[in-house]
Amino acid sequence: MQQVRALPVVGGFADRLLAEDLPDLPHQRRAEVVGFVARRVDGLPSFTRFGVLLIGVVFRALLAVPGGWGLGRVVLRLPLPFVAEYPRLVRSLGYAYVWEHWPSTTPTGGAA
């Protein structure tokens, strides 16, 4: 698992999630944030990284099929321990990055 890079696994999911949460965030910024999220996932301690990538692989597969994203969102709303941590991790890293780097960002991601 140490050889697997995070970006191809979590990148698509992070991009989709942040695009929905922050629709007005410019593309270039979102790409930067996704890159940051992936770097941080790469730096996670072994076990957590393994878990995140495992869940990430499942969601990447979901994203690849029609209607998969909708199903994925339903799954994420279920009170499943650890699975719900996945979007939370992406959002924590993403939002922290957005507002630290561009503090005047609006709640929808727009550049105020």
Place this chain on the structure above:
Amino acid sequence: MADPARRPLPSTTVVTGAAGWLGTSLVARLAADPARARLRLLVHTTAEARALATRYADRPGVEVLVGDIAKADTALRLLDGAGPDTDVIHTAGIIHPRRVRQFFETNTAGTRHLATAAADRGVRRLVHVSSNSPFGTNPDRADTFRNDEPYHPYLGYGRSKMEAELAVTEAAAKGLDTVIVRPPWFYGPNQPPRQTTFFTMVRTGKFPVIGKGDQRRSMVFVENLVDGVLAAELVDAARGKGYWIADAEPYTVAEIVATVGAALRDEGLEVQPPSTSLPTLAARVAETADRFLQGVGLYQQQLHVLGEMGHTIACDISVARRELGYEPRVDLYDGMRASIRWCLDQGLTL
């Protein structure tokens, strides 16, 4: 420390719940003071009214009304003719009903009616007797409630008393002079049957101590409480505030059981050593069951008391001491002996 400035006695003192546990002792104290010109007392039943009328037949200025505080017109009748020379002391409440909704009818709506009427009539002050229950239980054995705490009501009773406090606070915001008094578990003469059961359980060694009995409990001897209520009524600077009124320090449950045992023995009763120790789980189960029953509108006293037994309910009276000049005069042992003697005088079997 100099005693805080007190107002002169009002010409009329109104007491709700006048036949209750606290009400009986409070009225006795008020009636004993000839400077209290008029006492207007609200009781729930005609039987209670007759008993009071008999007791104070020779005391001029005592007037007894029968009514249910849960009904809006009761407060209006009670405060008919009241004005700036009237103090109202609201002790009426229900603690162990059959149905959860009774909590809200009596404790919450009753208080709201009274506060509204008091504001309309422009009384001098409304003293509202609340409880520890709006604040729930302490989150740690070593934790003690400070004078000002966030609400975290314990089940139906707690919620109803919290809503009552909020109604009082609302009236205060509109200009009514209010003081809230918060007593924890009380003891003393004129006690209801449930407290008699408590003595019997301790005497027969059957009081359910949870775990090691190291939960801390604040208690208040009813005469100490009367001191606190009267200070809250008369101390000018208390306006708009709320105070814990309790004995000097919280006790552990084990200490309470031991002290009551000693008091019973010293009153000549035979006391069995404590034999009923329940695991902490028992209290947890009882609390869960109580929560469930109250969720469907039912109330079961034994479950409720057992569930609460596993918790610490401790409060700090330093602000009442400082601002009201309140000083608890009777300690647990003497207070319990007085209660036991009262029970024996009534011919009760403990």
Place this chain on the structure above:
Amino acid sequence: MIARPADAAMDAEVLVIGSGAGGATTAAVLAEAGIDVLVVEEGEWVEQGDTVPFSLDQMDRQYRAGGVTVALGLPSVAYTEGRCAGGGTEVNSGLYWRPPGELLARWREDFRIADFDPAELLSIADEVETVLHVGTDPAGPTAPSEAMRRGADALGWRNGEIPRWMRHDGSGAGQRQSMTRTYLPRAAASGARIVTGCRVDRLELDGDRAVAAHTTLPDGRTGRITFRDVFVCGGAIQSPALLQRSGIRGNIGRSLAVHPTVKLAARFADPLNIPDDVPVHQVKEFAPHLSFGGSASNPGLVALSLLDEWNGFRDAVVDWPRISVYYAAITSQGRGRVFSVPRLRDPIVTYHLTARDRALLRSGLGRLALLMLEAGADTVFPSFRGAPAVRTRKHVATMERLFSANRASVMTVHLCSTVPIGEEAARCGADSFGRVHGATNIHVNDASLLPTAPGVNPQATVMAFAIRNARRFAAGESHG
């Protein structure tokens, strides 16, 4: 910079693994006693001021895993560890609390710590306070501190400014102190060698002795360091993990203790946010079991504090200049574990909160919300899923009713007690001076030794323990 890169093969009389509050003080005491000391640090040497405090960049460079580390459980507890020269002392708020004397006395009894004199530790604390310039801020409280003070005063709750290691010059400007500015240069001045970028993977054992440390260098090469004695000072997670990876058994990693905290964001009418510093006031009215203080509040961290209930709270994010983040911390009856799995580089960490811990977190957050309302906050945003925005006392009650630790962002920055010190065989991992039970030359000298979480910022206690044990070791050396 006094650090240098590691060589593949090195040797020292005493190897010190880790350079934080435990390792740096150990190295200074031993080097000043004339012992040949080698300090190895996994992270890099970053000068104070090279990174912005509490920024993501600082987390990348000076925290383990960029600060994204978590103790698994329901709920999981997020934690952070410094991973740089100086360890946690470089990146924390620098707040300094002496170990409470009565706690030291209780530890001595409960864990049977031999020859453990609270007065000796407090006198070491005196020295440390001089070295680190521990003091209060001559400039007076910042606005977020002032808000905390105002709310606590309104409720009559004991509060005060916590001194910190900050050297103030004549102009009143402060220079933050840390191990890279104090004990590490002292160690180097007495001949200690300090290498960075060098990870110790395991200790090589020969019976009850460790004979070498196996290392990984930044370029991926492996190395070996031989020594006569080794002091493991990697902090409460890394120290037990290293011992476990080396095959050492006993009470190692079984009793992780932390101060769990929950947070809220408070919004005021006027701007008060200070992006690169933390409030220095704490409320100790309910100490030790419950304390309140201020957290780092840069705009990114404000967004994080609103994240749990983002749909309800997100509009407030643009108000970050008027928002500061505060925490409620508890002493926990729960415990965690650190365990190493073969072939896995990092340990797995777990933590379990008890029912009482959960009640205390709930009550703590409620009391903190009330304090913020009393301080004049127009709205309080608690950090848990399903939280209401709190504007009145009644809302505080609603908030407490809806609170569940499982839905909260529970985190901690104080980790300890994974190799408890003492002779009480059932729970202690190291003897009364930090030597690992069952080993002759392996010592632990960091937060792992604290018998329990102390209820206050633990760094002063860690340094006092480390200096005491290092002195004892050095005295034994000189006597032969």
